[in-house]
Amino acid sequence: MTTAPVTPELERAAIRAESRRGFLVSLPAAVYLVVFFVIPLILVLVYSFATRSSTGLTVLEGWNLESYQRLFTDDAVVQIFIRSFSLALVTTVICLLFAYPFAFYIATRTPRVRNVLLIFVMIPFWSNFLVRTYAWRVILGSDGPISQLSQSMGGEPIRLLFTNTAVLIGLVYGFMPFMVLPLYAALERMDWSLVEAARDLYADGWTAFRKVTLPLSMPGVVAGSILVFIPALGAYVTPALLGGAKTVLMGDYIVSQFLAARNWPFGSALSFAVMFVMLLATVFYFRAGAKTL
Amino acid sequence: MNEGTAPKGLVDRLLALNAWVVYIFFYAPIVLLIFFSFNANENVAIWTEPSFRWYGEMFQNHNVTSALRVSLIVAFFSTIVSTVLGTMLAIALERFRFRGRGALDGLAYLPIIIPDVTMAVMLLIFFFQAFGIVDDLFGISLSNGLPTITLAHIAFSISFVAVVVRARLTQLDGSLEEAAADLYAGRWQTFRRVTLPLIAPGVAGGALLALTLSLDDVVVTQFVSGSGATTLPVYVFGLVRRGVTPLINAVSTVMLVASMVLVGISLGFQRGAEARGQKLADAEALRLEMATD
Numbered sequence: 001m002t003t004a005p006v007t008p009e010l011e012r013a014a015i016r017a018e019s020r021r022g023f024l025v026s027l028p029a030a031v032y033l034v035v036f037f038v039i040p041l042i043l044v045l046v047y048s049f050a051t052r053s054s055t056g057l058t059v060l061e062g063w064n065l066e067s068y069q070r071l072f073t074d075d076a077v078v079q080i081f082i083r084s085f086s087l088a089l090v091t092t093v094i095c096l097l098f099a100y101p102f103a104f105y106i107a108t109r110t111p112r113v114r115n116v117l118l119i120f121v122m123i124p125f126w127s128n129f130l131v132r133t134y135a136w137r138v139i140l141g142s143d144g145p146i147s148q149l150s151q152s153m154g155g156e157p158i159r160l161l162f163t164n165t166a167v168l169i170g171l172v173y174g175f176m177p178f179m180v181l182p183l184y185a186a187l188e189r190m191d192w193s194l195v196e197a198a199r200d201l202y203a204d205g206w207t208a209f210r211k212v213t214l215p216l217s218m219p220g221v222v223a224g225s226i227l228v229f230i231p232a233l234g235a236y237v238t239p240a241l242l243g244g245a246k247t248v249l250m251g252d253y254i255v256s257q258f259l260a261a262r263n264w265p266f267g268s269a270l271s272f273a274v275m276f277v278m279l280l281a282t283v284f285y286f287r288a289g290a291k292t293l
Numbered sequence: 294m295n296e297g298t299a300p301k302g303l304v305d306r307l308l309a310l311n312a313w314v315v316y317i318f319f320y321a322p323i324v325l326l327i328f329f330s331f332n333a334n335e336n337v338a339i340w341t342e343p344s345f346r347w348y349g350e351m352f353q354n355h356n357v358t359s360a361l362r363v364s365l366i367v368a369f370f371s372t373i374v375s376t377v378l379g380t381m382l383a384i385a386l387e388r389f390r391f392r393g394r395g396a397l398d399g400l401a402y403l404p405i406i407i408p409d410v411t412m413a414v415m416l417l418i419f420f421f422q423a424f425g426i427v428d429d430l431f432g433i434s435l436s437n438g439l440p441t442i443t444l445a446h447i448a449f450s451i452s453f454v455a456v457v458v459r460a461r462l463t464q465l466d467g468s469l470e471e472a473a474a475d476l477y478a479g480r481w482q483t484f485r486r487v488t489l490p491l492i493a494p495g496v497a498g499g500a501l502l503a504l505t506l507s508l509d510d511v512v513v514t515q516f517v518s519g520s521g522a523t524t525l526p527v528y529v530f531g532l533v534r535r536g537v538t539p540l541i542n543a544v545s546t547v548m549l550v551a552s553m554v555l556v557g558i559s560l561g562f563q564r565g566a567e568a569r570g571q572k573l574a575d576a577e578a579l580r581l582e583m584a585t586d
Contacts, residue, residue, distance in 0.1 A: 015390075018389065018390065018391070019389070019390065019391040019392060020391070021389060021391075021480075022385050022388075022389025022390060022391030022394065023385075023389075023391045023392065023393070025381050025384055025385040025389065026381065026382055026385030026386065026389075026391070026394075026397055028377075028378050028381060029378040029379065029381055029382035029385075029401075029451055029455070030382070030393075030397055030400075032378055032447065032448070032451060033400055033401070033404070033448070033451065033452075036416070036419070036444060036445070036447070036448035037400070037403065037404055037415070037448055038400070039419060040415035040416055040418060040419035041415055043415065043418045043419055043422060044411070044414055044415050044418055047418055098311065098314070098315055098318075099315070101307075101308050101311045101312075102311055102312055102315045104308065105308040105309065105311065105312045106312070108300065108308075117312075119560065120316060120319075120320075121319075122556055122560070123553055123556055124319045124320070124323070126505055126552055126553075126555065126556045126559075127323070127549055127552045127553065127556075128508070128509050128526070128545075128548045128549060128552050129509055129511075130509065130511050130526050130529060130530060130533075130548075131326070131529075131545040131548050131549050132322065132323070134326070134529075134533055134537075134541065134545055135322035135323060135325065135326040135545070136322055137533065137537055138325065138326065138329065138337055138537055138542070139322055139325060141337075141537060143336065143337075143339065145325065173318065173319075173322070176315070176318075176319070180315075205300060205304065230406070230408070231408070231409075233408070234408025234409060234410050234411070236409060236410050236511075236512050237511055237512065237530070240530075240534065241530075241533055241534070250410075251408070251409075251410045251512075254410050254411075254414065255410060255413075255512075255515075258414060258417060258516070259515075259516075264418070267414060268414065268418070271410065271411040271414045271415075272411075274408055274410070274411060275407060275408065275411050278406060278407070278408060279406065282406050
């Protein structure tokens with residue numbers, strides 16, 4: 001093979017050819033995402049400014065901000081939003097409290113034990129979410145095991161189903177693996193010789209943990225918290241199965257606007273509001289990640 | 294390594310206790326659900342005697358079998374298309390510089406961040422509008438069904454596949470690909486003989502994730518499925534909302550076991566493929582090297 005001298009023109013042509021190839025490789029997925037994601041997203045935005053006719057049909061004229069105004073003025077909506085937000089926050093905190101020591105325990109075992117322990121975290125992580133939530137409906141029901149146990153000890157039948165507690169248990173159960181895995185990844189990646197160094201310098205176990213391990217595992221804490229908080233805020237299946245009329249969350253409220261109340265403009269505005277909060281959370285996540293990494 | 298700094302004594306015992314609590318929390322509901330699915334009694338939570346009664350009824354229930362059929366068809370097509378598109382997207386974003394790459398990079402993450410409910414709303418409105426336009430232009434009235442479910446599942450799966458494959462691509466430093474190119478392997482040859490075997494575990498992981506997402510989805514499917522076709526999770530979800538029956542326990546157990554088998558396959562496959570892929574690529578690089586010597 002002979003080699004031609006590399007001229008600036010040749011180099012530019014090569015860059016152009018490379019750019020064209022990259023564009024072509026990405027094209028099928030890009031077109032698919034534009035058609036089935038970007039356009040639908042724009043449609044929701046358009047619908048959120050539309051009017052709802054008296055029969056429940058959406059009229060694509062008479063654009064207005066009523067749906068957005070209702071987000072802030074309708075007490076029921078504000079309450080649902082506060083309830084969703086606080087439940088998602090409590091879920092995240094509970095997950096963190098149990099998952100951190102749990103991930104720490106796994107990360108400090110020998111590699112072989114670690115792998116076995118991890119597989120048993122992966123199984124519920126990959127198992128069907130609906131089925132895992134459904135299981136709690138059986139457990140928390142008025143004739144479920146918890147209630148039966150209480151009755152056999154001479155107590156009252158306990159009915160936890162359709163309460164905030166039931167929804168909280170379901171959310172923690174559903175999203176706990178999302179907290180464990182990033183925490184474990186952060187702890188496993190960590191340079192443990194730094195902890196040893198701290199101990200060599202007479203730091204006690206607690207101080208070494210507080211000053212070395214905890215700061216170094218912060219990316220995992222942030223990642224896990226976001227991964228739990230975001231789906232918990234938009235959860236639909238969990239409140240629909242374990243909650244009742246008094247525990248409506250954002251997710252099932254939005255669904256009801258489309259399938260029951262037939263108020264598509266308002267439902268669209270709600271969807272956008274939830275999405276906005278999540279994008280904020282994600283931006284916060286990348287900021288925090290960039291700072292600590 | 295980690296073991297040297299592992300906490301000792303009381304702290305370690307408390308950590309172990311916490312780990313047990315978390316594992317029991319993870320598995321008790323699953324075990325209980327499987328246990329009660331073999332209960333002969335009509336009442337879900339009152340044990341009488343073991344039987345396969347509900348499994349027999351499940352396979353004779355026409356609704357269950359037809360929903361299962363829809364689920365499998367949708368999952369099959371959605372997995373194949375999203376794996377191909379997602380892998381191409383990952384390669385384009387990791388290995389090429391082209392115009393619009395930055396925007397596409399951001400867009401590729403959005404379907405992961407966006408809540409299920411918003412995605413469902415977006416696609417509901419999109420198909421409603423698209424069908425309206427088709428009806429106006431061609432006088433053909435279309436409605437939601439198996440094709441819309443499949444299109445929707447592909448839309449949310451592509452990004453997940455892309456993320457998994459990209460993670461694998463960033464692990465490879467590209468030196469083997471460069472070596473192949475240096476040895477006059479063409480672009481396609483390099484891709485097929487070096488890149489593809491190396492990223493195979495990532496592609497397989499992405500495909501399994503797409504398969505799981507498709508088989509698990511409730512929210513999006515509920516919005517884009519018509520009266521003619523429903524998937525198994527959506528059918529079960531509808532049943533559960535009306536109440537708990539032993540039949541649902543049996544269906545749930547089957548779904549649970551199916552996802553556990555998938556995890557098993559994925560773990561086994563990933564290990565095997567990782568070793569095999571590395572060996573294949575090494576051998577191929579070596580062969581190319583010898584052929585040109």
